[in-house]
Amino acid sequence: MFDFELTRQQGQARETAHALARDVVRPMALEADRTGRVPEAFLARMAALRGGLSAGVVPKEVGGQGEGAGELRDARGRTQTHRISIVLGEEMAWGDVPVMMNLPGPGLGGPPVRFAGTEEQNRRFFGVFAQPGLHWGAYALTEPGAGSDVAGIATTCRKDRDAWVLDGRKCFITNGARADWVVVFATVDRAQGRAGHRMFVVERGTPGFSVGKIEDKMGLRASETAELVFDACRVPSANLLGGEEHYAGKEGFLGAMRTFDVSRPMVGIFAVGIARAAWETATAFLRAELRGGAPSVRTRSLAESLAAGKARLDAARLLCWKAAWMADEGLPNAREASEAKAYAARVAMAVCRDSMLAMGAAGLEQSRFVEKWYRDLKVFDIFEGTGQIQRIVIAKRLLREPPVW
Ligand SMILES: Cc1cc2nc3c(=O)[nH]c(=O)nc-3n(C[C@H](O)[C@H](O)[C@H](O)COP(=O)(O)OP(=O)(O)OC[C@H]3O[C@@H](n4cnc5c(N)ncnc54)[C@H](O)[C@@H]3O)c2cc1C
Known part of the structure; x- marks a missing residue:
């Protein structure tokens, strides 16, 4: 049905x-x-x-x-x-x-x-x-030495009476500098890999917590991306997410990964939205060029590449919808969320590139937005797990369990 x-x-x-x-x-x-x-x-x-x-x-x-x-x-x-x-x-x-x-x-x-x-x-x-006013939360997992390899985080946490003491650095944290609180991942023992991870909510103003540099990026330039520093930062025990019993099994790591099951389809659909905007701009540009006349061989060929792009965007949207529907239904959707994100990011970049190509030099004019969307889209194949990592995750699952169609 x-x-x-x-x-x-x-x-x-x-x-x-x-x-x-x-x-x-x-x-x-x-x-x-x-x-x-x-x-x-x-x-x-x-x-x-x-x-x-x-x-x-x-x-x-x-x-x-x-x-x-x-x-x-x-x-x-x-x-x-x-x-x-x-x-x-x-x-x-x-x-x-x-x-x-x-x-x-x-x-x-x-x-x-x-x-x-x-x-x-x-x-x-x-x-x-x-509360009145503007408030943000943030999520700090990535470190200078641990992006894709999340199990390798080096920020440490050790219990000291009624608090945990955090030491380390996080980088590329969205809204990290302005956040009221940040969920920070740290390890009790690097040798334990994922089992050693703990999640803390660190509130702004906690002694030992400071903001480092703000990134100057190629795209998403209006979005704040911050470095966070934890220097003997004492976090109350009450801020260890789920309490100590939560980490008896693999829960600490699973907590981090479940975030992605709901956020990856969202990231995928953002990429679709941006690429759709570029596609619409390029299509309108070609139509305006035609002014009702017969298309040249060149225009027809450009229109064909845009038509192929439309089909790819439609397919990407359906993958995102399916992963979101599964999340609403409470169904395990890790594979579908990765597929949606990996596919959408890749095709969105291709569609935006083809849209720019169709417009020639006009595609580079700031006022037409397409060059900005091109810059903004690059990061979609990097954050929330790079495309390569998504494909590895999907492939591993396929080797472990029979595919569900
Ligand atoms: C704008 C922006 C916002 C971000 N926001 C946040 C945030 O709010 N919170 C947060 O925690 N992080 C955030 N990040 C960080 C982001 O999640 C990481 O950049 C991402 O996980 C990739 O890690 P890395 O940059 O260290 O790259 P690396 O992990 O060093 O990867 C470099 C390259 O190696 C490839 N690679 C890595 N491992 C393998 C492998 N095993 N096999 C094949 N190829 C591999 C990758 O695909 C990539 O191409 C943000 C990043 C950006 C750019």
Whole structure:
């Protein structure tokens, strides 16, 4: 049984998000790219929308849009949080991803708190987002010597009476400098690999926690990417996510990975949204060139490459939708999330490149956005696990267990 139609609620969410992306987000994108900043007034306006338009799900109990909340269930009573997020995500990405990455909210820090945190920790850390003002969370796993090889993190943690002492450095952390709190991964013993990992919520202002350099990047220039430093940083024991018993098995590492099961489809759909914007721009450019006349051999050939790109984007979108649907259904979706992200990032870059090619030198003009989207898209094959790593993860699974079609 197949149903590719959006529900009324999903369709309305898409229309509203598209209007916001077109009328508000896109018009501020070039200036944000140039200055590296997004106006606070805009962020405050987004946070004040009904339920709050935020980066990451904030549970209903603490004033957020919630998971399992009535308004995010479909007509059959099933949760549709991830499906709605994916539909909204494509439209907002069509507007501008780096602007969106500035939206207040728990961001990638949300899932580990939801999945691993105790009730008290959920209330305490998500409660921050119900307070007046702009608030962010962040997720700090990557280190100078451990990106793809997450098991190799070198930031240490050791218990000292009622606290844990953290030492080490994290790099490339989205919203790391402005975050109210950061989920930090550290190890009790590097020799234990993943089993030695612990997750802490480190709050801004904790002694021994400081911000290092802010990256000056090729793309996503309006999104803050920070280095974080932990120097004998004392974190209260109450901030060890899930408490000590949580780490008796492999949970510490699984907590990190479950974040990706919900975030990778989202990253994939962002790539689709950006590439769709580039594709639409190039298609309109070719149509305008034609002015109703017969296409030349050159124009027909360029249009063919755009037509192939459309099919690839449609396929990528379906992979993202499927992975999000599985997350809503509570089905294990690690492979599907990796497939969606790896495929979407790759085809989005190709579609954006072909769109630029179709426009010739005009594709490089800033005012047409395509060169910016080209720069922004590169990172999609790097963060949240590089394309190569996703393909390794998928291949390993295929060798271990029979494929499910
Ligand atoms: C804009 C931006 C935002 C980010 N935000 C965050 C964040 O919020 N939190 C966070 O924790 N991290 C974040 N990151 C970090 C990101 O997740 C890492 O950059 C990513 O995991 C890759 O790690 P690395 O850069 O160390 O590359 P490496 O792991 O050093 O990889 C370098 C190259 O080697 C390849 N490679 C590595 N291992 C293998 C292998 N076994 N087989 C084949 N090829 C391999 C990779 O595919 C890649 O091509 C962000 C990065 C960027 C650029």
